[in-house]
Amino acid sequence: MKRKFxxxxxxVMAASSLPLTAYAANFKDINDVPWAGAETVINSVAxxxxxxxxxxxTFRAKNNVTYCEAMQMVYNVLVKTGVAKSMDAVExxxxxxxxxxxxxxxxxxxxxxxxLKNGIIDMQLVATKFAGGNTAATREDVALLFGNALxxxxxxxxxxxxxxxxxxxxxxxxxxxxxIDLLKRLGVVSGDNYNNFNPKKNINRxxxxxxxxxxxxxxxxxxxxxxxITKINVNEGKYYYIQVSLDxxxxxxxxxxxxxxxxxxxxxxxxISLSRLSEGDKVSMVLxxxxxxxxxxTKGTTNQEKYDLTGYVTAYKDxxxxxxxxxxxxxxxxxxxxxxxxxxxxxxxxxxxxxxLLEDHPNQYAFAGINTTIEREKVNGSYQDVTHVQExxxxxxxxxxxxxxxxxxxxxxxxxxxxxxxKENYYFADNCVFYIGDTKSxxxxxxxxxxxxxxxxxxxxNANGKVSxxxxxxxxxxENKKDTSKVYTVKSFTTKxxxxxxxxxxxxxxxxxxxxxxxxxxxxxxYDSDQSPKDGDWEELKNVTAAESFVDNADADDDxxxxxxxxxxxxxxxxxxxxxxxxxxxxxxxxxxxxxxxVASIQNDVLKxxxxxxxxxxxxxxxxxxxxxxxxxxxSKKLLTRFANDPAIELYAEIVADGSNKILEVDARLTAAxxxxxxxxREDKIIKIETPDGGEYKLKTTIKPKLKDEDDDxxxxxxxxxxxxxxxxxxxxxxxxxxVNEIALENGPNSTNGSVRVKGIATAxxxxxxxxxxxxxxxxxxNKKTNLRVYGSPTESLDxxxxxxxDDKVKVYVEASLDDDNRVEKLTVYVREAAxxxxxxxxxxxxxxxxxxxxxxxxxxxxxxxxxxxxLNQKNLKDGDADNRGYHVKLTFxxxxxxxxxxxx
Numbered sequence: 001m002k003r004k005f006x007x008x009x010x011x012v013m014a015a016s017s018l019p020l021t022a023y024a025a026n027f028k029d030i031n032d033v034p035w036a037g038a039e040t041v042i043n044s045v046a047x048x049x050x051x052x053x054x055x056x057x058t059f060r061a062k063n064n065v066t067y068c069e070a071m072q073m074v075y076n077v078l079v080k081t082g083v084a085k086s087m088d089a090v091e092x093x094x095x096x097x098x099x100x101x102x103x104x105x106x107x108x109x110x111x112x113x114x115x116l117k118n119g120i121i122d123m124q125l126v127a128t129k130f131a132g133g134n135t136a137a138t139r140e141d142v143a144l145l146f147g148n149a150l151x152x153x154x155x156x157x158x159x160x161x162x163x164x165x166x167x168x169x170x171x172x173x174x175x176x177x178x179x180i181d182l183l184k185r186l187g188v189v190s191g192d193n194y195n196n197f198n199p200k201k202n203i204n205r206x207x208x209x210x211x212x213x214x215x216x217x218x219x220x221x222x223x224x225x226x227x228x229i230t231k232i233n234v235n236e237g238k239y240y241y242i243q244v245s246l247d248x249x250x251x252x253x254x255x256x257x258x259x260x261x262x263x264x265x266x267x268x269x270x271x272i273s274l275s276r277l278s279e280g281d282k283v284s285m286v287l288x289x290x291x292x293x294x295x296x297x298t299k300g301t302t303n304q305e306k307y308d309l310t311g312y313v314t315a316y317k318d319x320x321x322x323x324x325x326x327x328x329x330x331x332x333x334x335x336x337x338x339x340x341x342x343x344x345x346x347x348x349x350x351x352x353x354x355x356x357l358l359e360d361h362p363n364q365y366a367f368a369g370i371n372t373t374i375e376r377e378k379v380n381g382s383y384q385d386v387t388h389v390q391e392x393x394x395x396x397x398x399x400x401x402x403x404x405x406x407x408x409x410x411x412x413x414x415x416x417x418x419x420x421x422x423k424e425n426y427y428f429a430d431n432c433v434f435y436i437g438d439t440k441s442x443x444x445x446x447x448x449x450x451x452x453x454x455x456x457x458x459x460x461x462n463a464n465g466k467v468s469x470x471x472x473x474x475x476x477x478x479e480n481k482k483d484t485s486k487v488y489t490v491k492s493f494t495t496k497x498x499x500x501x502x503x504x505x506x507x508x509x510x511x512x513x514x515x516x517x518x519x520x521x522x523x524x525x526x527y528d529s530d531q532s533p534k535d536g537d538w539e540e541l542k543n544v545t546a547a548e549s550f551v552d553n554a555d556a557d558d559d560x561x562x563x564x565x566x567x568x569x570x571x572x573x574x575x576x577x578x579x580x581x582x583x584x585x586x587x588x589x590x591x592x593x594x595x596x597x598x599v600a601s602i603q604n605d606v607l608k609x610x611x612x613x614x615x616x617x618x619x620x621x622x623x624x625x626x627x628x629x630x631x632x633x634x635x636s637k638k639l640l641t642r643f644a645n646d647p648a649i650e651l652y653a654e655i656v657a658d659g660s661n662k663i664l665e666v667d668a669r670l671t672a673a674x675x676x677x678x679x680x681x682r683e684d685k686i687i688k689i690e691t692p693d694g695g696e697y698k699l700k701t702t703i704k705p706k707l708k709d710e711d712d713d714x715x716x717x718x719x720x721x722x723x724x725x726x727x728x729x730x731x732x733x734x735x736x737x738x739x740v741n742e743i744a745l746e747n748g749p750n751s752t753n754g755s756v757r758v759k760g761i762a763t764a765x766x767x768x769x770x771x772x773x774x775x776x777x778x779x780x781x782x783n784k785k786t787n788l789r790v791y792g793s794p795t796e797s798l799d800x801x802x803x804x805x806x807d808d809k810v811k812v813y814v815e816a817s818l819d820d821d822n823r824v825e826k827l828t829v830y831v832r833e834a835a836x837x838x839x840x841x842x843x844x845x846x847x848x849x850x851x852x853x854x855x856x857x858x859x860x861x862x863x864x865x866x867x868x869x870x871x872l873n874q875k876n877l878k879d880g881d882a883d884n885r886g887y888h889v890k891l892t893f894x895x896x897x898x899x900x901x902x903x904x905x
Contacts, residue, residue: 027059045209045216061206064136067129068108070203071121073212074149075111081219083153087114100901102126105133106894120148139207140176140199143189146211147179150218156182166197173199188214226284226298227252229277234345240274244283254285254295264296272297275345275395276369307369309334313394314366316355321389323368327458327477329404329418337373337388344394354394363463364396386512399468403458403477409450411443414457414470426459429466436472436610446472452652453596474597474609476567487585490561490578493551495544498576500563509565511544515573522547524554525579536584538577547578556580585658593661596654598671602644607655607663616661630669630738631699633686640668648674648691652738669738670699674731680721680743687740689730699732701740708733708744720745759815761832765805769816769824778816779823787817787826791897792859794845800856801829809835809850830897831858835905838887846899848889858891859898 027046030039042059045051051073053059078084087110095113104112104126112130115121121130121144129135147156156178163169163181172180180197183189188211191197230251231243242254256274263272277283277297284296309332315322323332336342342354349357358366371391379386404416413427434441436449449455449472458477460469488500488507495517497510511517522544527536541547551561562582566575577585595616597609605618618637629635629643643651650672656665678688678696685701707717719725720743733742758778760771768777780786780798788798795801804810811833817826834856836848845857888905 027053027057029058029060041213042206042209045213051205051209051212059205061204061209063205064202065142065205065208066133067125067135067137067141068105068112068133070137070142070145070208071115071130072108072111073208074120074145075114077212077215077219078149081216083219084118087111087117091117098123099126100892100903102131103133104130106900108133115145118149118152120145136202138199139197139201139203140172140180142203142208142211143180143183143199144176146188146215147176147182150186150188150215151179151182154182154186157185163197166191166195168196168198171199172197183211186214186218188218226282229279229281229283232277232279234275234347242274242277244285252285262294264294275393307393308372309370311368311370312365312400313358313368313392316351316358319351321392323370324402326367326401327403329402329416332387334370334372334387334389336392337390340389341391342394343392345396357394357396361396364398365400367395367397367401369393398463400461401458402461403456406450406455406457406472409447409455411447414450414459414467416457416459426461426467428470429462429464429468432467433469434472435470441472446470449597452598453654474595475614486564487582488563488565490551490563493548493561493578495548498563500565509573517544520544520573521575523575523577524550525577525581525584536581541578547576550578554578554580593657594654595657597652599644599651599653599668602641607644607653609653614661616655616657616663618663626664627666628668630667631734631740633698633700635668640666642695643668643670643697646691646693646695648693648695649697669736670732670734671738672732672734673697673699674729674746677720677725677728677730679726680717682717682721687732687743689732699740700738702735705740706733706742708742717743757815757817760813762805762812762814765802769805769814769827771814776822778818779821781823781825786824788829789827790829792831792893792899793829793897794857794859798827801827803854804829804831804856807850807852807854809852810854810856831893833893834858834891835889838889846891846902848891858893861898861900 027042030042042051042061046053046059075087079086092110092113095116096109099109099112108130112121112126116123116126125141129137129141158178160177160181162184163172163177165184166172166180169177176199180189180199189197227244227246229242230245231241233241235241240254240256242256244252244254246252263274263277282298284298285294309323309325311326312324313321314324319336321334321336323334324330325332336351342349342351344354344357369392370389372387373390402416404418407415407417407423409415413425415423415425417423428443432443434443434446436445453474455472455474456476457473458471459467462468486502488502490498491501491506492499495511497508500507500509509515511520522541523538524541524547525536526539541550554561560580560582562579562584564577564585565573566577567573579585595609595614600608600610602608602618607616607618618641622637627635627637627640629640632639640651640653643649649670651668652671653666653668655663655667657663673689673691675689675691675695678690680687680701685703686698687701687705688696688698690696704717707720725745729746731744731746732740733744735741758771758774760773762769763772764770764777765780768779770777786798788796788801790796790801793800801812805812805814810831813830813832815828816824819825834848834850836850836856839847839849839855841847841860844860846860847855847857849855890903890905891899892901892903894900
């Protein structure tokens, strides 16, 4: 069975024939859909950009979907999810003439051409169902489109056993049965309450939303087979045979070489080598044509759980290896234990063989997982804890992983602080992928995050030394990283090590070479005997001996001593806090944590950042000045919480927390917002907006925020400040102080109290401009005062444009900007169709005379897409050629107003 796998892809799809709406959650008619769960599915599809609503805020779930719209959706979901390439323009050109003949709309022609080329549809279906572009599609025909599209990646079964389970399968057209069967097996379609498929019924927008949602899920998440590894054989350290016992029964044999396909850990983007897999591991895999394309270790031991250290062996000399830690960027010198076990590519080797293999692979990286032991040895006259390599597993890789703190981040490179004082600049490969945590992102988003606070990166270099993947986090990537925000219980404490417990799990830290005691500062929580613990504070201890003495003699609650510790970015201990009072960290003030970043949420007074696993607790109340929100005139915990939980708001915050992660101070600001304009007060520099969730906020603005609207320049901030713009959807941009410095009107200069801009097919012009579907008449200004722009025609005369509008053989689309009295100030004209007698044609213009006697000239492109007039082609379209005259032609135009086709009228 063929399968398509995609780890994390973003699917963005919209049928170009449909108008956009601003917010999915605002559909006025969402409750008109009768079946349960409709709102969730439709909003999910709309939020993902898979299917849009209408300009009036409705979804119109019961509206039928046309064949052209359905093919456009299939094409876009395949292309935008990355499983298929866009239709090549040269290949598509071969179909355009025929599609024009069948009057397939221009916006759908690329998608229809793709469907024809790839066997999703055939020309007979185009001629009978796509022609004209307005025929409503049946459920079985839409199933044909989706089934043939998914059939390029999944096998169809001829017996159609699943489709035949429908009660009305007998009414399904025979050639549609296998496609419907595939969709049923994949879970894309199902029956009604009576188990009928209803093949001849038209499909509506609500039903299409379900199919899009499920198809998108299949293409982005894949369909995987799961099982358990029962055998692993390795040849020459790089050729693998893996036998998997499938959960559904039977076995699957996988033959692969190192690096042939990605192996992921759990639901993360962490990749491991094939050599890290073990018998007994649960895996999920995807095969294509009998060859594996990806594998996921769903249950087993990860590198971090399996080894004490992971990284790269760079040299071997004098029984020591030089080792670069992939999680900290630290360079170490590690001594091999006398009986150390060494494996390369899964095979046990001697030290001499390892040295030779390192020399034999000068252009590859020697990735190693190492288990260590610590022994007390005499070094330079004194006894120290020395880390020895007990086991080492080496795999030669074409990629190299390292981590570090970000110094500067650019869109094409990153400068990383090395462990010590040095820095290194890493450049991104052309195909570099970017992640924030486990979420796929962009270079721009990572740059923004790096600019806003301290961040760390794990990056993967390819064989050319360029970065092919980069992951950013607000936390370090140190292995075996413990949650330093928690309070542990001390089980044992000596001058050599401490053993701590939390929820039954033990954590041991040895004081020695791994954690040099001279680099650790010890503290105790102290208070006088006549004081309560609430008056206590942290006191520095002289050394580890004094810390041991405190633990042994502490005046402790229930004879229990508590501990918190501090790790540096390399994962080594730098501070140990000890107390006999469990609540010491909530009352002491010296130990503070600073954290900054974009807030994910505040729920039940618990604040979470988007890219950190730590949580922070808000206090019950705050004094004036403890909470600051730069975007507002006033600040409170309630307002902070509303901002954090409003999906239309992006909130950045810098916090100071005590040792128990209770927030002492908050300095926050908005970085993005969207909603509907309530009012703009330019004098007081305040803008008031309402977000889709119903939140209403007053935000500070600069003296003159930038008004961003690329489509129109006929309005100003003073216009926006008038009542007629109230209710318009807007997006706000903010400066580094959290003050609004940019306002974008999403729909351009429209208003609810009389349109500032109108558009549509013009139906009359003599007594004023009228548009199709509207009874309003918009008065003309004088010809000299009207700002006129005509696409595809040399005319600059408003009188000529009026003649075009009044002529029933010419279809004209216009966009008009109006003044406060509904007079046309600005007019942009696009001719859509024209028909008449061909009078002449040269390389630049075609000229016709309509049945009303009007003569018009229209611009030609350098090369017509098609010219379907019998006996006439572009070569003999020359001015004055007698053979040209007398032809009655129909002209069609592209969206730019330029002639795209000439055909017999």
